[in-house]
Every structure is written in C-alpha cells, then in structure tokens.
Amino acid sequence: MESYNQKIEIGNLDYSLYIKREDLLHPNISGNKFRKLKYNLVLAKAENRVTLLTFGGAYSNHILAVAAAGKENGFKTIGVIRGDELFDQVELNPTLQKARDFGMVFEFISRDLYREKNSQDFKLKLEQKFGNFYLLPEGGTNDLAIKGCEEILTEADVEFDYVCCAVGTGGTISGLINCSKHSQQVLGFPALKGDFLIEDIRKFVRNQNWELVTGYHFGGYGKVTEELVKFINDFHQKYQILLDPIYTGKMVFGVLDLIEKKWFPKGSKILMIHTGGLQGIEGMNRLLKQKNQIEIRTYD
Template sequence: MGKSQNQRIEIIFPNGIELYVKRDDLLHPVISGNKFRKLKYNLQQAKFLGHTKLLTFGGAFSNHIVAVAGAGLSLGFETFGVIRGEELIDKINENPSLKCAQQNGMKFHFVDRTTYRDKSDKKFMESLHDLYGDFYLIPEGGTNELAVKGCEEILTATDKSTFDYVCTAVGTGGTIAGIINSSTEKQQIIGFSSLKGDFLSDVIRNFVQKENWNVNCDYHFGGYGKMTDELIGFLNAFYKQTNVPLDPVYTGKMMYGILDLIQKDYFPPKSKILAIHTGGLQGISGMNDLLRKKNKETINYND
C-alpha cells in the first residue's frame, strides 16, 4: 500500500491563497483514492459475515468495478460485476477497465440500460441470487454507511487544523459525506458535481448532520463521463505545470472549478484550500481510445 500526502500546487494565486492536493491516488495501484476508503469497512463486514462473494454495479469505465475486482483478488473473494450496456459483452478486450477487472478475476453480467436503471428491483435482485448464490452487495459507486465511515478517515488532524476549505469531486455522495462528518465547524466543504442536476445534496443529507458544505453544479462539462476540448486541454496544461495527473470524470472537473473560483475571488484572501485527489486515473486509457476515434486531443501524462 502507498501513502497519501498533501502536495502544494506551486502556482502563485491572487490574494495569498494556497492550494494543496491530498494525493489519495497514491494509496494503492488498483484500489486507489476514495475507492480504497469506501471499500475498507465493507470488506471487513463481508469477511465478518462469512461471505465469499462480492457483487456490485458499474459502467464501462468504472473505477469502482476495477477496485472491487482488485480487492477481491487480494482478499480472496469471488467478484461479480453487473455492467451497464449489453453492447460491451464482446468488447471486453477493447475496454482497459473491464479487461483489468476481468484479469483480476471478476465475472461480468451485462444488462441493458433499462434493466440497469431498475437494478434495485426485487425480482432482478432475486435473479442475481439465483445466478450467483449468496453474496455481499456493494452498491454502485460503493456509497453506503460503511463507505462513509471509511471516507471519514480522509482528513487528518493536521488537515482539520490547517485548511479553511476542503474540496472534492462528487459522484454518489459518499466521499463528501465522510469528509463533512469529520470536518471542523470552521471548515467549509465544497463538492464539485460530475453529474448534471442538483439532486446530490438530498443524497448527502442522508449521511450528515452538519451544514458547513455545499455542492457546486457549474463544472460538470455536460454531465457524467462527458468531456470537452477545453477540459482535455486543461488537464494536459495542469499536469505540465504541476506534475499532478487528474482524471476527466471527477478530479479534473473539480480542479477546473477550484481554479476558476479562485480567479473569481470566491475564496477570501489567504485561504488555505485542500483538494482531495480521489483517484480514477485507470479510466484515462479507455477515455483516450474514445478521443482518438473522434480525432480529438488526448490526455497525455507521458511527457
């Protein structure tokens, strides 16, 4: 296992503002970032209950699917992934994320998008139990109470006493909920939504009691998994300037938002900001394949 560390972004910002990145992407080569945090107590619970199988859900480039497969291989669980999109069944070897998960032992169950939307349907869940027997269910994206508990460990005591603002990307809400729960009253927590729509706040409220947070929905770049030429250009330029790789689904959009808000004087002078790097870099290879097919600029961290 690697070690997370806070890396200062060596950019001169206006008004004496300082920006650091918590490099949780360095925690583990496969189970990196918030996935490591979210799975920690879920895997302990699965072991405690005597389960030998894990089942979860995800899309074509899911960090969560890759992480569950890697964790299962490491800890001796059989793993099963319910994958959104029947068209992917013959394209596993063309998809770096699914290929990695399969190499780590995961077996796939591909379903159409309508079925996937109704994945919590009782009859569908019964059909999965008929197919795979007894299993420990981990929700899509990994968010549940045990995941939130794991994410409460992201902030250290030093982080709580040092930083005025803590920023994180938001997908299913578990990561930011954990950060909110462990934050101090003097800190402000900002989530940057990678999805269209302002519904995540209601999800987050299921796990938190504090009010020192908000979700910014202005930097989703078209919605979940959507990319623009501007975003790709930003990722490449930011890496050249800082040597910090970001992903286009979550952390890239968050960082774009943070820098934009700094330029717009959103943060008070001399604010200290901590941005959480939640990993997700494994999905870049697949995203680049899509960009090449469209003759677009790719994400290049090899220079």
C-alpha cells in the same frame, strides 16, 4: 502507500492551495474506492461471504477497484455491467479487461434492466443465479463506505479553511463533511448535471458546513471538452500530477477558476482531494482518438 498533501504553487499570495494525493493509496484500488471498500471488506469477511457483487458502467473505477480488492482479499467478484452490447467488446475496453484479469465475472444487462438494479425482485434473481453474495451498491456508497471516507482528513488538515472534492454518488463528500471541523467549509463539485445529489448527501451527513458548486460538470457525467483536456495536460506538465477527466480534473479546474474569480476570501487555505480514477484515462483517450480530438497525456 499513503496519501499526503502536496502544495500547488499558483503564484497568488492571497491563497494557499494544496492537493491531498489519495490517488497514491493503492495502484489498483484507487483513492476514494480504497476508502469506500475498507470497512465493507471487513464486514464481508466477518459474515464469511466468499463473493462480492456490484454494479457499474463500461469504464467504472468502482468495478475495477472491487475486482482488484477481491483478488487481493480472496473474494470471488461479480460485476453487473450496464449495456448488454458490451458482451463481446471486453477486449476493446481497458477497464473491463483489467477487471477480468483480476478474476471478475461479468453479467451484462440492458440499460432498461439496469434501472431495476435496486429492486428486490432483481436482487432475488441475482441470488438465484449467483448464490449468497455481499452486495456493494453502484459507486460503493453506503454507511460503511462513508465511515471509510471519514478517515481522509487527519488532524494535520485542520488548518484548511476549505476542503474541495469531486462528487459522483455523494459518498466521499459525505465522509469529508462528517470528519471536517465546523470552522471548515466543504465544497463538492458534481460530475453530473442536476441538484438531486443534495438530498442523497443529506441522508448521510451530520454537519451543515457544505455546499455543491454545480457549474463545472462540462456537459455531464463522462463528458469532457477540449478546454478540460488541455487544462489536465497543462496541470500535469506544471505540477507532475495527473488528473482524471471524469472527477478530479473537473474539480481542480473549478477551484482554480474560483480563485481566479476571487470567489474565496483572501488568505484562504484550500485543500483539494485527489480521489484517483486514473485508470479511466486510457478508455477516455480511446474515445477521444476516435473523434480525432486532443488526448490526455499520461507522461511528463
């Protein structure tokens, strides 16, 4: 499958708004995860690695994508999962269930130990237990991931004045910045609180035509509100485009709010990047149901 730009008819002739459907790239290796894994898989094969090992939380898009990519490309996969209490809860977690169905083996560790995941001692212990593996960082962001994300924009996208995307670890926006034209402005909408991502992004980018819009995290990573859920449901009903609540839903909400506030100059052509992550909706809906809150509709 391929992504394509879909026009969003917002009824405001002062702006032209499109969304790039990266969510359609692959049924299981979704959106930006497909881009991030592309060249890492090439290198893993070139190095004759047989196992991919990575890290993530209970509902991680990255964990599921690595499991699916491993199954499709002939790799064994290991997921180091944050939260040892999840050991006997896999059947209650749709993301982990699907990853296990793709053949992923889990290593559940405490949150305290998870904070040490980037240390050399921790990596050595993993190698002693699992042997030689190809290491993918949490979220998948590294130099090869950014190389893959640099392929999101094409020559057909040079007409846009603004390119907007959600930000998690900073890999996707770094790729977009590097492949954007100097005449374009890249806007990142962090799903997390805080400005620490700025320094992470600066390590990877060559251009200066970007900024982070930090007011649309809805309480922080993994947090949603009734306002956001209603927005996602209304957007889906109006445009037949489903948004995930952790990343793209927040970004699209932010862009439309900025348009309403006339933040963009008149005549602006705006492209939003749909980075996928729709698999996480089922898990989010389970949490919302437990709280007797409105759920995300996955049907028209």
